[in-house]
Amino acid sequence: MKIHTLEGYIQHIYLVEHGSELLLLDGCCRADVDVVCHFIQQLQKPLSALKLIVVTHMHPDHAGGAHKLRKLTGAKIATANAPSQWYRGIDGVMMHLSDMALALWVAGRKRKAKRNLWYPRRLAPDFFLADGDKLPYFEQWQAIHTPGHTDRDISLLHQPSGRMYVADLTVKVKGQFVAPFPVFYPRLYRLSLAKVKALKPHSLILAHQGEVPASDIDFDALIANAPKQPMTHWRSVKKKTKRALGLGR
Numbered sequence: 001m002k003i004h005t006l007e008g009y010i011q012h013i014y015l016v017e018h019g020s021e022l023l024l025l026d027g028c029c030r031a032d033v034d035v036v037c038h039f040i041q042q043l044q045k046p047l048s049a050l051k052l053i054v055v056t057h058m059h060p061d062h063a064g065g066a067h068k069l070r071k072l073t074g075a076k077i078a079t080a081n082a083p084s085q086w087y088r089g090i091d092g093v094m095m096h097l098s099d100m101a102l103a104l105w106v107a108g109r110k111r112k113a114k115r116n117l118w119y120p121r122r123l124a125p126d127f128f129l130a131d132g133d134k135l136p137y138f139e140q141w142q143a144i145h146t147p148g149h150t151d152r153d154i155s156l157l158h159q160p161s162g163r164m165y166v167a168d169l170t171v172k173v174k175g176q177f178v179a180p181f182p183v184f185y186p187r188l189y190r191l192s193l194a195k196v197k198a199l200k201p202h203s204l205i206l207a208h209q210g211e212v213p214a215s216d217i218d219f220d221a222l223i224a225n226a227p228k229q230p231m232t233h234w235r236s237v238k239k240k241t242k243r244a245l246g247l248g249r
Contacts, residue, residue: 064117
């Protein structure tokens with residue numbers, strides 16, 4: 001088993017090579033589709049070698065390329081067995097648009113040119129993964145539900161090596177590991193941190209910081225400093241609006 005790390009539009013792309021077959025640990029951005037396909041060809045493999053794409057949650061840098069990659073390669077899509085769609089209803093439409101705008105803002109901070117990030121807000125997966133399920137075609141990998149950032153986040157544990165892809169479970173800011181933004185479900189987020197700590201992985205593979213030894217992360221401090229209230233775009237906008245109108249601090 002070999003994990004190839006590619007530079008994505010605003011995140012790392014992790015393509016796992018198991019013999020003749022490939023596993024994509026997350027659906028990446030729409031802007032990353034050509035990067036993934038080109039690298040598969042560099043490995044001297046057909047695009048059909050990509051067997052499974054996991055979507056850990058529905059943000060643009062984790063789900064944006066999934067449908068297009070499936071169309072190009074014939075790969076299947078797997079995701080958590082969460083109820084309903086994440087971007088549902090009118091609020092979901094607005095959140096989908098704002099998440100793509102946020103991704104473009106991050107790209108600008110990274111001095112990346114603007115790219116088309118549009119992707120369907122409704123995911124049509126081939127497999128729904130319960131907590132603890134083995135991945136289809138790749139039984140060495142186990143899906144671990146780690147919600148909090150959204151209601152459907154999953155992490156992926158490679159059991160033989162103890163390497164664990166945790167997507168956006170934590171990010172590094174000014175040298176410190178902190179909670180991501182947003183955190184929609186603070187209680188679930190703290191429980192997810194405790195779950196990952198209890199699994200004692202050898203290393204954590206982060207969507208935006210690469211792979212780090214698990215010993216580098218102080219889970220107790222992360223849990224203690226995690227938000228106690230939802231920390232989302234909408235609450236932030238509401239607070240700023242009230243402050244501007246002199247209606248609250």
